[in-house]
Amino acid sequence: MWVSKYKDILHxxxxxxxxxxxxxxxxxxxxxxxxxxxxxxxxxxxxxYFWLAFVFVVQNFPGALFSRYTxxxxxxxxxxxxxxxxxxxxxxxxVILAFIKALQKKASYQLVIVNNIKILAGYFVILVLIFGxxxxxxxxxxxxxxxxxxxxxxxxxxxxxxxxxxxxxFSFLFFVIATQVxxxxxxxxxxxxxxxxxxxxTAEELKSVVRPTDGxxxxxxALFGSLYFLIYQKKIYRTNYLLTIAGLSVFSIFITxxxxxxxxxxxxxxxxxxxxxxxxxxxxxxxxxxxxxVLLIIQFVPAVSQQVDLALHRYETVQxxxxxxxxxxxxxxxxxxxxxxxxxxxxESPIVGWGYGDEANEYSDGHVGNENLLMHTGIIGYLFWLMxxxxxxLKMKLLNNKISVKNPYNNVPWLFITMLVGILIINVSAQWFxxxxxxxxxxxFIFLFAFASFVNKEARRAxxxxxxxxxx
Numbered sequence: 001m002w003v004s005k006y007k008d009i010l011h012x013x014x015x016x017x018x019x020x021x022x023x024x025x026x027x028x029x030x031x032x033x034x035x036x037x038x039x040x041x042x043x044x045x046x047x048x049y050f051w052l053a054f055v056f057v058v059q060n061f062p063g064a065l066f067s068r069y070t071x072x073x074x075x076x077x078x079x080x081x082x083x084x085x086x087x088x089x090x091x092x093x094x095v096i097l098a099f100i101k102a103l104q105k106k107a108s109y110q111l112v113i114v115n116n117i118k119i120l121a122g123y124f125v126i127l128v129l130i131f132g133x134x135x136x137x138x139x140x141x142x143x144x145x146x147x148x149x150x151x152x153x154x155x156x157x158x159x160x161x162x163x164x165x166x167x168x169x170f171s172f173l174f175f176v177i178a179t180q181v182x183x184x185x186x187x188x189x190x191x192x193x194x195x196x197x198x199x200x201x202t203a204e205e206l207k208s209v210v211r212p213t214d215g216x217x218x219x220x221x222a223l224f225g226s227l228y229f230l231i232y233q234k235k236i237y238r239t240n241y242l243l244t245i246a247g248l249s250v251f252s253i254f255i256t257x258x259x260x261x262x263x264x265x266x267x268x269x270x271x272x273x274x275x276x277x278x279x280x281x282x283x284x285x286x287x288x289x290x291x292x293x294v295l296l297i298i299q300f301v302p303a304v305s306q307q308v309d310l311a312l313h314r315y316e317t318v319q320x321x322x323x324x325x326x327x328x329x330x331x332x333x334x335x336x337x338x339x340x341x342x343x344x345x346x347x348e349s350p351i352v353g354w355g356y357g358d359e360a361n362e363y364s365d366g367h368v369g370n371e372n373l374l375m376h377t378g379i380i381g382y383l384f385w386l387m388x389x390x391x392x393x394l395k396m397k398l399l400n401n402k403i404s405v406k407n408p409y410n411n412v413p414w415l416f417i418t419m420l421v422g423i424l425i426i427n428v429s430a431q432w433f434x435x436x437x438x439x440x441x442x443x444x445f446i447f448l449f450a451f452a453s454f455v456n457k458e459a460r461r462a463x464x465x466x467x468x469x470x471x472x
Contacts, residue, residue, distance in 0.1 A: 008050055008164055009171040015054060016175075020065060023075055024194040032079050035090050043097055048155035053168035055094050059439050062172075062215035063179030063190030075195060086137055091439050092144060099147045102154035109153055109457040112395045113449055116388035117149060123384055124435050127377065131355025139356060143435070145442030152450035159458070162451060163236055166225035170245050173222045177252050180212035184255070189214060213256045217440045221447075223249035223265060224419050227272045231415055233408035260429040264422035271418040276411045339368045346375040353378030356436065369431035376434065385433055389424065392449065393417045399456055406466060409459035416452040423448070 022034045042051045058077050061067035066077040068089075073081050080088040111117065133139045156162060183189045187210055226245040229237050246269065253265045345363040346353065353376050354360035365372055374382050396413035403410055423432055423445055432441040 008047070008168055011050065012054060012057070012168050012172065013175075016057060016172075019058065019077070020194065023066060023077065028074060028081070035077065035079050038090070039093055039097055042094065043101065047164075048098075048101075049161045049165040050168065051094070052098075052152075052155065053165050053172075055091055056169070056221075056440070056443060057172050057218065059091055060176070060215040060218050062176045062218070063182065064214050065179075065191050065194070067191065067214065070191065072191070072195075075191070086141075089141075092141055095144045095147055095151070098151045098155065102151045105154040105157075107153035108157040109453050111149060111153065111449055111453045112456055113388055113392050116384070116391055119384050120388065120435075123377070123381055127352070127355035127381070127435075130352065131357035131360065133356055134358045134361035139436060142437055145437040145439055145446070148443055148446040148450070152447060153453065156450065156454070159454075162454065166222075166229070169218060169222050169225060173219055173245060173248055173252065176215040176218045177248060179215065180252060180255055183212040184210050211257055213258055216253060216256055216258065216261060217444060219249035219252035220261065220265065221444060222246075223253075223268060224415070224448075227268065227276075227415055228412065230272070231276055231411050233410065260426045264425040267425060268415075268418050268422045272415065276414055338365050339371050341365070342368055342371040342375050346371065346378075349378060350374075351378050352380055366431040366434075367429060369427035369429065369433065372431055373434055389420060392420060392452070395456070396452060399459060403459050403463045404466060407459060407462050409455055409462060412455055412459070413452070416448065416455070419448055420445075 019034070023031045026034075042048075045051060058066055061069075064070055066075065068076045068087070073087065076087065077090045078087050079090060079093065156165065179190050189212070222245055226242045226249065230239065230242050230246070250265050250269055253261050256262075342363055342365050348354075353374065354363070356376060360376055363375060370382075373385065377385070396416045400411065400413040427433055430441075432445055
C-alpha cells in the first residue's frame with residue numbers, strides 16, 4: 001500500500017540515481033543510449049506529469065549534477081556533446097517529442113493570455129524581418145521552451161496531473177537541501193566527487209558566502225505549490241506537511257544568498273500569510289516548532305551557522321541600495337556597470353529596439369532583465385509584454401471577484417498574481433521574460449500561465465455547480 005502510494009516518488013529518485021551513475025560512471029556512448037531509451041519510455045508513457053517533473057529536476061542541476069556551467073561537458077545530460085549545431089541536450093529532443101505527443105491530444109483548457117501571445121509572436125516576426133537573427137542554432141534552441149504553451153494544456157489536463165506533478169517536486173526539495181548542505185559543509189558541490197569540476201579554496205579562504213544556487217527553481221516552484229494547496233479548500237495534503245514544504249523552500253532559497261530570489265520568496269509568502277488565509281494566527285502558532293528546530297540546527301552546526309551569517313550579511317547590502325549606493329557596497333555590478341551599458345544601447349533605438357541580430361547579441365545581458373528586454377524589443381515590445389502581465393493579473397482578479405467564498409478556488413487567483421509579481425522581482429536581476437528563453441525560466445512561467453488557465457476553467461465550473469445546487 002505504501003509503495004503504491006509513493007510509487008511516482010520512488011521512481012523519480014531511482015531514475016535520477018540511475019541517471020547519475022550512467023552519465024558519470026559509464027562511457028559516453030552508454031549515456032547517449034540511456035537517454036534515447038528514456039525518450040522512448042516517455043513517448044510510450046501515460047504519466048506525462050512524471051516526465052515533465054523528471055526533466056525539470058534534471059535541468060535544475062541539483063548539486064551541480066549534469067550542469068553545463070561547470071566546464072564538464074562530458075557529464076551533461078546530452079545526446080551529443082559536439083556537433084555543428086552545438087551540444088544536443090536531452091531536453092531539446094524531449095520538448096520536440098512532447099510537442100508531437102501533444103498534437104495527438106485536445107487541450108482541456110485555453111490559455112487566458114492566448115491573445116497576448118499572438119501579439120508577441122507577430123512582433124517577434126517583425127523584429128526578425130528588420131534585424132535578422134544572430135545565430136539560427138542558438139535562437140532555435142532558446143525558442144523551444146515556447147512550445148510549452150501548446151504542450152502543457154494537453155499533457156497536464158486534470159487536477160490529478162497537477163497534484164502528482166507537485167508531489168514529485170515537493171519530494172525532491174529534500175534532495176536539493178541535502179546537496180546545499182553538502183556544499184556548505186565541504187565548500188564544493190556534490191558533482192565534484194563524481195568526476196565533476198574542481199573548485200579551489202574554502203569558504204574561509206575566499207572570505208565570502210558559499211552560493212549553493214543549483215536547483216533553486218525546485219524550492220521556488222515547491223513554495224508556490226505548497227501555498228496553492230494551503231489555499232485550495234479541498235484538502236489533498238496535510239496542512240503541517242504543506243507548511244513544512246513552504247518553510248523549507250524559503251530556507252533553501254535563503255541559504256543561496258541570492259537577493260532577488262529571497263525578496264521574491266518573502267513577498268509571495270508574506271502575501272499569503274496576510275492576505276490569503278483566514279487562519280493567520282493559527283498558522284503562526286504552527287510555524288513556531290519548525291522555526292525553533294531550524295534555529296537549533298543553525299546554532300549547533302557550525303558550517304550552517306557560518307553560512308547563515310554570511311548570507312545575512314549579503315542580504316544586508318540591500319540597505320546600501322536604499323541609501324543610494326547602486327553598487328550595494330561593491331557587491332552589485334548590475335546597476336553600476338551592466339545596466340548602463342545595455343541601457344545606452346537601447347537609447348540608440350528606443351522605439352523598436354535592436355531585435356535579435358548580431359549587434360543586439362553583442363550587448364545582450366541577461367543579468368539586467370528589464371533593460372535587456374527594452375534593448376531587444378524597444379518601448380513597443382516592452383509595452384506588449386506589460387500588456388501580457390497586466391492582462392493576466394486582471395483576469396485573475398476578475399476571476400476571484402466572480403467566485404464565492406464557498407468556491408474551493410477562492411483566493412487561489414490572488415496567489416497566481418503574487419507569483420507573477422514575484423517572478424517580475426527576480427526578472428530585475430535575472431532575465432525570465434524575453435523571446436529567447438532558458439529552459440527553467442521558460443517552463444516555470446509558462447507552467448504558471450497554464451495552471452492559472454486550468455484553475456480559471458475549474459473555478460468557473462465549480463461556481464456554476466454551487467449556483468445550481470443553491471437553486472435546487
